[in-house]
Amino acid sequence: MEYITSSDFHFKNTAVALGKFEGIHRGHQLLMDEVKKQELHGLQSVVFTFDRPTRLTLTGDTKYKQIYTKEERKTILEKRGINILIEHPFTKEFAALTPERFIREVLVEKVGAKVIVVGTDFHFGKNRSGSILDLEKLEEECGYHLIVVEKLQLDGKDISSTRIRASLEKGDMEEASALLGRNYSVSGEIIHGNALGRTIQVPTINQKVPSFKLLPPNGVYVSKIHWNDEVYYGITNIGTKPTVNDTSEKTVETNIFDFDKDVYGEKMVVELLHYHRKESRFSSVEALQTQLFKDIEFGKQFVAKIR
Numbered sequence: 001m002e003y004i005t006s007s008d009f010h011f012k013n014t015a016v017a018l019g020k021f022e023g024i025h026r027g028h029q030l031l032m033d034e035v036k037k038q039e040l041h042g043l044q045s046v047v048f049t050f051d052r053p054t055r056l057t058l059t060g061d062t063k064y065k066q067i068y069t070k071e072e073r074k075t076i077l078e079k080r081g082i083n084i085l086i087e088h089p090f091t092k093e094f095a096a097l098t099p100e101r102f103i104r105e106v107l108v109e110k111v112g113a114k115v116i117v118v119g120t121d122f123h124f125g126k127n128r129s130g131s132i133l134d135l136e137k138l139e140e141e142c143g144y145h146l147i148v149v150e151k152l153q154l155d156g157k158d159i160s161s162t163r164i165r166a167s168l169e170k171g172d173m174e175e176a177s178a179l180l181g182r183n184y185s186v187s188g189e190i191i192h193g194n195a196l197g198r199t200i201q202v203p204t205i206n207q208k209v210p211s212f213k214l215l216p217p218n219g220v221y222v223s224k225i226h227w228n229d230e231v232y233y234g235i236t237n238i239g240t241k242p243t244v245n246d247t248s249e250k251t252v253e254t255n256i257f258d259f260d261k262d263v264y265g266e267k268m269v270v271e272l273l274h275y276h277r278k279e280s281r282f283s284s285v286e287a288l289q290t291q292l293f294k295d296i297e298f299g300k301q302f303v304a305k306i307r
């Protein structure tokens with residue numbers, strides 16, 4: 001996959017899907033399928049999105065947490081077989097382009113769009129004033145074909161990144177997975193913890209997770225782990241480890257079942273399948289250890305049922 005992160009590009013004969021694509025959820029996947037289909041007609045499949053949350057530029061909101069990091073999003077799109085990913089810098093100047101200028105100067109001139117794929121409610125350009133009507137108006141003159149995809153629903157409501165954020169925020173991993181079309185995951189490098197885990201017979205891998213990644217509530221989750229091409233299961237704690245720590249720094253750590261390898265510095269993808277219990281402060285490390293053994297037992301039984 002070609003990966004563009006600047007405004008300096010020039011393509012020809014492309015089929016492009018447009019949007020923020022925060023969750024690359026099941027609705028977004030319909031748009032990806034449409035652009036992929038166009039490869040049969042000799043067009044390159046393109047996802048056109050932005051290099052940062054749009055609200056960061058528009059409202060200066062620096063606290064906004066994202067479902068996926070850019071790297072995670074890139075990996076997902078690569079796996080779907082998209083030819084070109086454009087993460088256009090979402091600067092104030094770019095955000096101020098009128099819908100017509102965005103269509104002519106960016107989509108037609110630079111992206112080389114022959115097919116444009118959007119959802120029914122797609123809005124773009126200065127103050128989000130552009131809609132599919134603007135795209136329809138210039139279709140003939142600019143020589144592209146517009147494909148408008150109906151909003152995909154689940155349980156009678158539109159699937160949206162906003163809805164997925166709400167599921168994640170309440171720890172409903174099953175609902176988040178159903179909306180995403182894949183399990184929610186955390187990917188990150190394995191870093192050193194306090195090395196206490198091993199002494200209480202519950203060794204864990206600690207993942208480095210950026211502060212802007214949207215994590216579900218602190219607590220214990222049954223998880224599925226991808227390491228190289230291998231799949232394992234485990235139990236993951238998200239939180240501050242209040243029994244042994246006094247900081248507010250959040251960590252994601254996983255006890256992988258039947259696994260004993262040194263993986264420091266390597267990357268793992270941990271899918272969170274099911275919320276089990278909230279994180280709590282125990283009166284002693286022994287009490288914590290007793291609970292961890294129970295958590296592991298719960299995790300193993302859960303996995304036995306779904307495998």
Ligand SMILES: Cc1cc2nc3c(=O)[nH]c(=O)nc-3n(C[C@H](O)[C@H](O)[C@H](O)COP(=O)(O)O)c2cc1C
Nearest residue numbers: 193194195196197235237241242243244279280295
């Ligand atoms: C499944 C699981 C559940 C955990 N639950 C809690 C908890 O409820 N409270 C807590 O303080 N720490 C919890 N922890 C974190 C442990 O305190 C931590 O794994 C242990 O202190 C070792 O940390 P280290 O890897 O930094 O040495 C949990 C860890 C795991 C793997």
Ligand SMILES: Nc1ncnc2c1ncn2[C@@H]1O[C@H](COP(=O)(O)OP(=O)(O)OP(=O)(O)O)[C@@H](O)[C@H]1O
Nearest residue numbers: 019020021022027118119122151152159160161162
């Ligand atoms: N459920 C859906 N079905 C089909 N297309 C969708 C769906 N949701 C969004 N789209 C389309 O996918 C593109 C990207 O959507 P975008 O990421 O901007 O918004 P969203 O997923 O609705 O999230 P948000 O909740 O942040 O508005 C747009 O063209 C949009 O119309």
